[in-house]
Amino acid sequence: MKNTTAGLLAGATFVAGAGAGLATMAFTDTALPIQPKAEGWDKVDQVRQLIETHSLKDISEEDLLTGALDGMTGALDDPYSDFLDAEETSQFTDSIESSFEGIGATLEKKGEDILIVAPIKGAPAEEAGLRAGDVITAVDGESIEGMAVEEAVQLIRGEKGTVVTLTIRRGGQEADYEITRDTIPIETVYSEVKEQDGKKIGYIEVTQFSEPTADEFLEQLETLESEDIDSLIIDVRGNPGGLLPAVIEMTEGFVPTNKPVVQIENADGERESQSGRAREAKPYDLFVLTDEGSASASEILAGALKEGAGATIIGNKTFGKGVVQTAFDLEDGSNLKLTTSKWLTPDGNWINEKGIEPDVEVNQPDYFGVNRILADTDSLKVGDYGEAVSNLHTVLSGIGYEPGGQPGYYGDTMARAVSDFQADNNLPEDGVVNEATASALESRLLEVIQDEANDAQLNRALEEAAK
Numbered sequence: 001m002k003n004t005t006a007g008l009l010a011g012a013t014f015v016a017g018a019g020a021g022l023a024t025m026a027f028t029d030t031a032l033p034i035q036p037k038a039e040g041w042d043k044v045d046q047v048r049q050l051i052e053t054h055s056l057k058d059i060s061e062e063d064l065l066t067g068a069l070d071g072m073t074g075a076l077d078d079p080y081s082d083f084l085d086a087e088e089t090s091q092f093t094d095s096i097e098s099s100f101e102g103i104g105a106t107l108e109k110k111g112e113d114i115l116i117v118a119p120i121k122g123a124p125a126e127e128a129g130l131r132a133g134d135v136i137t138a139v140d141g142e143s144i145e146g147m148a149v150e151e152a153v154q155l156i157r158g159e160k161g162t163v164v165t166l167t168i169r170r171g172g173q174e175a176d177y178e179i180t181r182d183t184i185p186i187e188t189v190y191s192e193v194k195e196q197d198g199k200k201i202g203y204i205e206v207t208q209f210s211e212p213t214a215d216e217f218l219e220q221l222e223t224l225e226s227e228d229i230d231s232l233i234i235d236v237r238g239n240p241g242g243l244l245p246a247v248i249e250m251t252e253g254f255v256p257t258n259k260p261v262v263q264i265e266n267a268d269g270e271r272e273s274q275s276g277r278a279r280e281a282k283p284y285d286l287f288v289l290t291d292e293g294s295a296s297a298s299e300i301l302a303g304a305l306k307e308g309a310g311a312t313i314i315g316n317k318t319f320g321k322g323v324v325q326t327a328f329d330l331e332d333g334s335n336l337k338l339t340t341s342k343w344l345t346p347d348g349n350w351i352n353e354k355g356i357e358p359d360v361e362v363n364q365p366d367y368f369g370v371n372r373i374l375a376d377t378d379s380l381k382v383g384d385y386g387e388a389v390s391n392l393h394t395v396l397s398g399i400g401y402e403p404g405g406q407p408g409y410y411g412d413t414m415a416r417a418v419s420d421f422q423a424d425n426n427l428p429e430d431g432v433v434n435e436a437t438a439s440a441l442e443s444r445l446l447e448v449i450q451d452e453a454n455d456a457q458l459n460r461a462l463e464e465a466a467k
Contacts, residue, residue, distance in 0.1 A: 079109045086333035102157040104184040106240035118238035118293040132293030138167035175372030189216040196466040202229035209242030209297040214249040231465035235289040241296025255308035263344040286311040295319035303345035313358040315457045322352030362460045367398030373438040380433040384410040
């Protein structure tokens with residue numbers, strides 16, 4: 001949230017002197033008369049007039065007004081309430097309705113950090129190797145510490161074909177990622193029938209909840225059901241949320257009429273329940289895949305299907321966003337995004353800052369969490385030790401080149417594993433990890449991560465669904 005602290009020092013005296021017998025000179029600012037007393041909102045206008053009349057720094061009336069509005073939302077101490085100017089509102093609307101140009105990642109402020117809730121499927125951020133939970137510390141070398149999310153987004157977005165460099169902190173290490181911006185289409189639902197142990201398992205991945213999502217989901221669900229599936233997996237890993245009406249429409253068909261899909265509670269404690277409309281249980285078992293990037297509307301879906309339809313949650317604990325925002329359009333094209341209520345699961349549980357625990361916890365392989373190999377050094381070689389070497393050990397193991405030895409020490413067995421990888425990739429076989437070798441290792445690692453055969457969470461869900 002943008003916070004501005006201003007201080008006015010009037011009538012101060014600064015004295016400079018040196019040595020006995022030397023004269024002292026006093027420089028005294030001219031004190032302005034005491035200002036008339038102002039009450040309530042009149043004080044805001046009084047401060048505005050004083051700034052416009054006396055401030056050394058030139059500032060436009062529009063910027064001054066925006067600063068005041070940001071200050072009001074900042075006083076709420078709520079990371080989800082923001083004033084968006086007309087340009088920011090247009091960008092927000094694009095991300096919900098159609099497409100935009102950028103890197104394709106949803107950001108959120110958690111504490112003092114701005115982190116990636118989820119990269120959009122197939123977008124430049126995902127292809128560059130960014131992952132849910134990555135913390136962005138700088139954009140093109142400029143620190144974003146203390147910035148509001150909207151300010152960071154302004155820096156990251158840009159025209160298709162241009163490049164932005166993000167400094168990412170992951171697992172205690174920082175590394176730079178160069179990402180070429182592109183047009184990000186909002187295609188939010190992907191589905192297919194998977195075979196497992198002779199069973200037909202429907203699989204639907206939902207990447208976010210935008211205006212067309214519910215229609216796409218229900219249409220693709222109908223297609224899967226026409227294939228006489230034995231089970232259904234709904235994958236909302238890395239899904240940062242979106243429009244509440246979309247997720248309610250999607251879950252209604254699973255939740256019986258005697259259960260609410262979700263309960264919305266306002267500031268006065270009054271609750272409104274959205275009831276389900278399913279009169280008969282689905283003829284198949286239901287599973288939901290979640291991780292720490294599953295937030296907000298994704299958590300509403302997971303909670304509704306778990307408590308209202310008996311779904312099994314598999315993966316990791318969700319993000320923990322249990323509040324609802326309302327977007328108020330203002331006449332000049334700006335927008336106030338305000339937290340107006342909290343939501344509760346069908347059984348009345350509030351998951352804010354707690355998340356939804358999985359029924360079957362499954363962690364991805366260690367190499368899913370590795371950052372850049374050469375984050376703080378130009379090369380790695382025999383005799384080196386530390387976290388970068390440990391990361392290299394994890395990467396080599398993950399891509400099938402057993403390094404042996406101690407994970408944090410670059411010994412002869414690790415050098416042989418590196419040489420073998422270099423030989424297989426037409427690189428000089430010197431056993432030293434330089435930029436070229438590190439880049440090849442990271443590219444191979446990304447291929448391994450994107451291979452469904454290595455997706456431990458999905459594979460466990462398929463096993464459970466085939467029982």
